[in-house]
Each structure stands twice: as C-alpha cells, then as structure tokens.
Amino acid sequence: MPKDFSRTLRVADQVQRELASLIQNEIMDPRIGMITLTGVEVTRDYTYAKVFYTTLGGNENAQLAEEGLKRAAGFLRSQLAGKIRLRIIPKLQFVYDESIERGIKLSRLIDEAVGKT
Incomplete structure (x- = not known):
C-alpha cells in the first residue's frame, strides 16, 4: 500500500529544503x-x-540565531x-528546537542509572 502523504506535509518538506538552501547560501548574518x-x-x-531549528553552540547561540532569523524572515519568504509555486507563501516563525538537547540529557541520565547498578 502506498503511504498517505498529505499535501501539507509535502509543502512543509519542500519549505524546509528550500529554507535550508537559502539560509546556507544567501544569508550572511553572522548571528545565524x-x-x-x-x-x-x-x-x-x-x-x-x-x-x-537547532544551533551548533546550543542554547547560548540560540538567542542570537533567533534574532538573525527573525530579521531575515521577510527576505526568506520573498525568496x-x-x-515554490503556491498561491500563498507562509509567514515564517522560527522556534528553537530543544528536543535534541533533552534527548542527550535523558541519555546521560539513563547511562548514569545503568552505571550505578
């Protein structure tokens, strides 16, 4: 059976790919x-x-990156x-993704708990 992909998921995936390319190649803001x-x-x-998004430096660089991304949001949307061929181009809201850091912390806690037994 083919997987059921909604159009919204496909659009989100395409937006992610295009934004990643634009941020890497077009944005010259050192905060990002x-x-x-x-x-x-x-x-x-x-x-x-x-x-x-996540940053290489963790929470320390996240605030600076968010400021830079918010400032570039209009430019990124116009690009x-x-x-992307859509009638409506979505307004971009950037949110720092803490799930990776939480996963690392949980992994450390599990390793400590297993190591103590």
Missing part, C-alpha cells in the same frame, strides 16, 4: 552561524509555517515565493 533546520509545520491554509 551554523544552524540545522529540524522540521517545519505548515498550517492547513498555508498562511503560517513554524520552522524548528521562497520564487522557488
């Missing part, structure tokens, strides 16, 4: 630095996109309009 886009959630009417 090395970031990884971990996911994109697009609303059903395509008006908003929540873009999740997306030229790359």
